[in-house]
Amino acid sequence: MNHQTRVYDNIFELLPTEQNPTPLVRLNQLNPMPGFPLYAKLEWMNPFGSVKDRAAWALLRDLEERGLLTEGRGLVEPTSGNTGISLAALARARGHRLLAVVPNKVPQEKKILLKIVGADLEVISDELCPAPGLGDGSINLAKTHAKASPQKYVMPNQYENAKNVEAHYTTTGPEIWRQTEGRITHLFVSLGTCGTVSGTAKFLREKNPDVKIIAVQPTEGHDVPGLRNVAQLGVSKLFDAALVDDILEVDFRLAYTRAVELCRHEGLLAGPSSGLIFEGALEIVRRDQHGHGVMIFPDNIFKYTSNLVKHIPELGAGLQP
Amino acid sequence: MANYAHPEVLVETDWVKQHLGKPGIKLVEIDVDSKAYAAGHIPGAVGFNWQTQLQDQLRRDIISKTAFEQLLGAAGITPDDTVILYGDNNNWFAAYGFWLFKIYGHKDVRLMNGGRIKWLNETDKELTTEVPQITPTQYRASGPDLSLRTLLPELLKQQPNQTCNLVDVRSPDEFTGKVIAPPGMTETAQRGGHIPGAKGIPWSTAVGANGTFKSADELRAIYLDKNAVDPNKETIAYCRIGERSSHTWFVLKYLLGLNNVKNYDGSWTEYGSIVGAPIEK
Ligand SMILES: Cc1ncc(COP(=O)(O)O)c(C=O)c1O
Numbered sequence: 001m002n003h004q005t006r007v008y009d010n011i012f013e014l015l016p017t018e019q020n021p022t023p024l025v026r027l028n029q030l031n032p033m034p035g036f037p038l039y040a041k042l043e044w045m046n047p048f049g050s051v052k053d054r055a056a057w058a059l060l061r062d063l064e065e066r067g068l069l070t071e072g073r074g075l076v077e078p079t080s081g082n083t084g085i086s087l088a089a090l091a092r093a094r095g096h097r098l099l100a101v102v103p104n105k106v107p108q109e110k111k112i113l114l115k116i117v118g119a120d121l122e123v124i125s126d127e128l129c130p131a132p133g134l135g136d137g138s139i140n141l142a143k144t145h146a147k148a149s150p151q152k153y154v155m156p157n158q159y160e161n162a163k164n165v166e167a168h169y170t171t172t173g174p175e176i177w178r179q180t181e182g183r184i185t186h187l188f189v190s191l192g193t194c195g196t197v198s199g200t201a202k203f204l205r206e207k208n209p210d211v212k213i214i215a216v217q218p219t220e221g222h223d224v225p226g227l228r229n230v231a232q233l234g235v236s237k238l239f240d241a242a243l244v245d246d247i248l249e250v251d252f253r254l255a256y257t258r259a260v261e262l263c264r265h266e267g268l269l270a271g272p273s274s275g276l277i278f279e280g281a282l283e284i285v286r287r288d289q290h291g292h293g294v295m296i297f298p299d300n301i302f303k304y305t306s307n308l309v310k311h312i313p314e315l316g317a318g319l320q321p
Numbered sequence: 322m323a324n325y326a327h328p329e330v331l332v333e334t335d336w337v338k339q340h341l342g343k344p345g346i347k348l349v350e351i352d353v354d355s356k357a358y359a360a361g362h363i364p365g366a367v368g369f370n371w372q373t374q375l376q377d378q379l380r381r382d383i384i385s386k387t388a389f390e391q392l393l394g395a396a397g398i399t400p401d402d403t404v405i406l407y408g409d410n411n412n413w414f415a416a417y418g419f420w421l422f423k424i425y426g427h428k429d430v431r432l433m434n435g436g437r438i439k440w441l442n443e444t445d446k447e448l449t450t451e452v453p454q455i456t457p458t459q460y461r462a463s464g465p466d467l468s469l470r471t472l473l474p475e476l477l478k479q480q481p482n483q484t485c486n487l488v489d490v491r492s493p494d495e496f497t498g499k500v501i502a503p504p505g506m507t508e509t510a511q512r513g514g515h516i517p518g519a520k521g522i523p524w525s526t527a528v529g530a531n532g533t534f535k536s537a538d539e540l541r542a543i544y545l546d547k548n549a550v551d552p553n554k555e556t557i558a559y560c561r562i563g564e565r566s567s568h569t570w571f572v573l574k575y576l577l578g579l580n581n582v583k584n585y586d587g588s589w590t591e592y593g594s595i596v597g598a599p600i601e602k
Binding site: 125 | 353354356357361362409441442447448449450505
């Protein structure tokens, strides 16, 4: 593939690889530590707009290769939106269907996007009253479909499928290593399924065991789609504590304020999970003072305007004549 | 079974698997999320909708005896059947159903320990979307057994911790009035907080990491020792609309064997809207 001509036979050829990485961009206004440059890896430059293209593609290819997507059988997957959008777009472009099981708190924009790219949508109520043993409602409903109707559905299960980790081990990790020419000292990530952190960290640690892996989490009761806090991490079977040096807990509202700052001062249209990661990175650059940091910015702000207005009321003011 | 006072009211998922399709065994799924049954249920199970089938559709109340008879008749259940109830959210509404079955005098009703999630996650258990063929029956109920239920006038006469134990089983944020109801709920109250004198013991303290009930010893330590529920007094459990408190009612009455336990199903949506009623935060 010759990425220099930027002419492709199909959308799948745009999916990132070591030779065709998503961009790294240095922060120039908001980083107070000149001895510790911070680079944002713009995952929204993926063809379907988020880091989840990587996992979705790996999950889909695996099902195809194992012959599990047959006539009349599509996919079912629990998703906070991004995986569903990537998976639906990829699956439909290859002739398969996807039923996306989505928690109600997922922003309206994502739900509508899922329908636009051709997913069937099942929206379920959010968790009512936390309890042991319950797991996650969207995961349970997706599992129910896969178990009760195996002739109609196969569930890739991004929360447990090793292909999710492998996608980052074979793409995100090598891309960052090459783009930083091996200089990376700190990786800043968020935790959802933990595919990103586990795959990328594993690769980077093999290259340089001293690379620090910093995971940033929202406080409990948060409203940052795609992420889980410590109390919710149990559902992510892909989390490997040995691969993480620090887990920072950040007030979830800062995800929104930092995202808007990145938009206004850096021209980086970062979404809330990127804002949260950036806040965590600021904490560490002040602590460690020297280094070479890479922040994985999972997606951009466009899908979150309704959430933004909720958390930054100023944005909702003056919209009517 | 774990030294419970009445082990006969609880069955394990393996027991249910072994008894699928046996005569005299009837399965009923009752969920918070009404989509769950349609997506997949235990083979042979019928589904009850708590909002439209277990509640009177005109006034705020449990269904009448006649409506209960019609519901069970249409589900093909006879008074001699062993009925196994299970559902999502750790059997919240299955426990509510259990309470209703007992109010109308059904002799042999049991909960499936761990609920639908335990069944779902066990690889040897099947789910189906097929709705069972039912031969309707003429069900005759007895009761209502009002010794299982507290209504408001009776509640207002109580002096919690003196005449009764009052157990609020909602989440800590509801107990302290930080929220009136869990997010997104349509049934709420005018005020937040709890009934003065109530002990806050969230329903979920009764279940372990896999969603099944804790052992009798553990439950005794939680309710009787740590929270000083006095087994010699009447005990009243409440929550928001009476479903989570049915779960605790089941624990106290059947697993621990306290002899006078009632469910105040009016719960916070009723009490928290009374003009002039005292509230603690
Ligand atoms: C916006 C957003 N940020 C972060 C993540 C976390 O990525 P991962 O699932 O690989 O941990 C997700 C994943 O769903 C996401 O949608």
